[in-house]
Every structure is written in C-alpha cells, then in structure tokens.
Amino acid sequence: EDQVTQSPEALRLQEGESSSLNCSYTVSGLRGLFWYRQDPGKGPEFLFTLYSAGEEKEKERLKATLTKKESFLHITAPKPEDSATYLCAVQAEDQGGKLIFGQGTELSVKP
Amino acid sequence: DADVTQTPRNRITKTGKRIMLECSQTKGHDRMYWYRQDPGLGLRLIYYSFDVKDINKGEISDGYSVSRQAQAKFSLSLESAIPNQTALYFCATGADTQYFGPGTRLTVL
Numbered sequence: 001e002d003q004v005t006q007s008p009e010a011l012r013l014q015e016g017e018s019s020s021l022n023c024s025y026t027v028s029g030l031r032g033l034f035w036y037r038q039d040p041g042k043g044p045e046f047l048f049t050l051y052s053a054g055e056e057k058e059k060e061r062l063k064a065t066l067t068k069k070e071s072f073l074h075i076t077a078p079k080p081e082d083s084a085t086y087l088c089a090v091q092a093e094d095q096g097g098k099l100i101f102g103q104g105t106e107l108s109v110k111p
Numbered sequence: 112d113a114d115v116t117q118t119p120r121n122r123i124t125k126t127g128k129r130i131m132l133e134c135s136q137t138k139g140h141d142r143m144y145w146y147r148q149d150p151g152l153g154l155r156l157i158y159y160s161f162d163v164k165d166i167n168k169g170e171i172s173d174g175y176s177v178s179r180q181a182q183a184k185f186s187l188s189l190e191s192a193i194p195n196q197t198a199l200y201f202c203a204t205g206a207d208t209q210y211f212g213p214g215t216r217l218t219v220l
Contacts, residue, residue, distance in 0.1 A: 043211035
C-alpha cells in the first residue's frame with residue numbers, strides 16, 4: 001500500500017535556527033514527490049516537485065532533496081514568515097495523477 | 112484573479128440537507144480533483160476527473176457525488192449531509208503538479 005509519513009508532527013525553531021523536515025514514503029513506482037506549504041485557513045501552495053533519487057531543488061531558504069525512501073525539506077536560517085504547515089505528497093505511476101499526502105509538519109518560527 | 116476558485120468559502124448546514132460545493136479553474140487543465148482535510152488525517156481524495164466524460168472515485172467517495180459541467184467546472188455534492196462530513200474541502204487542478212483552491216469550510220450540525 002502506498003504510504004507517506006512525515007516527521008516531526010510539529011517543530012518549533014528560533015529565527016535563524018536551521019533544521020530539516022522528513023518525509024518517508026512507500027510507493028509502487030514513484031512518479032513524483034511534491035512539497036506544499038499550507039497557511040492556516042488556506043489551500044496548499046505548491047513548492048517543489050522531485051522526480052528521481054539524488055535530485056535537489058531550492059527556493060529562497062528552502063531546499064528539497066530526494067532519496068529512494070525519503071525526502072527532506074531543509075530550512076536554512078528560517079524567518080517567522082516561514083511558519084506554516086508543510087505537506088509532502090507522492091504520485092505513483094499509473095495512478096492517474098492522484099496524490100497521497102502525509103499528515104504534514106507544523107513549523108513555528110519565533111523571532 | 113485566482114486560478115482556482117471555490118464557493119462557498121464557509122457553509123454551515125444541518126444533518127440531512129443536500130449541499131453543493133463548486134469549483135472553477137482558469138488554468139486550462141483537463142484534470143480536476145476534490146479532497147477533504149481533517150485534523151490528523153491529512154488530505155484525502157474524494158473524486159477526480161480526467162475530462163468532462165471521465166469521473167473516478169477516490170479513496171473516500173461514499174456519501175459524495177460529483178458533476179463535471181465543463182472543463183473548467185467541477186462540483187461536489189453531499190446528498191444527505193452528516194456531522195462526520197464536517198471538514199475542509201479543497202478542489203485542485205493539474206496533471207502532474209496540482210494547484211489547489213482556497214478551500215470550503217463545511218460544518219454539518
């Protein structure tokens with residue numbers, strides 16, 4: 001069964017304190033792994049897509065990496081505006097584009 | 112203007128009532144999706160549509176129905192709402208990357 005597990009469930013950081021969020025996945029043929037950011041009361045906002053092990057993508061203070069079993073979202077020198085819930089999702093081959101989501105990591109960055 | 116819009120944004124209804132949530136998109140994608148989000152359970156797929164004539168059930172379709180009126184419009188209906196359908200509902204569109212609407216907060220009393 002395709003499955004996505006994110007850890008930790010919640011993470012509190014001080015401004016400038018770098019850290020990483022984990023997304024472990026089990027899927028029968030990975031088509032893509034997606035990271036989204038979700039602010040309270042809003043829809044998920046697309047951040048990155050990773051397609052193959054070894055791939056990395058960056059956007060401002062965020063960097064996403066991918067292995068055959070997990071993905072990391074590294075946050076370098078975070079700011080309070082980075083506070084949000086970060087969602088990881090996988091898309092399996094031959095599944096019509098359906099996304100399977102993890103439960104998310106709620107990140108809080110204090111000034 | 113937003114690429115994916117949902118109406119209403121908030122709705123309170125009573126058990127047994129029929130309710131429709133609407134979604135429109137201007138991104139020109141054929142594929143559209145409906146998800147619900149519950150605390151601790153993440154986002155789960157209700158229905159998805161590849162085009163106007165192709166509609167498929169997701170993992171939690173019981174109690175829901177959908178209508179694809181046009182390429183740009185995809186509606187979700189609760190035929191007889193029940194309290195455990197209280198949740199955040201999101202519409203999305205896209206092929207590989209999915210782009211989400213702002214959501215509808217539905218409360219069933």
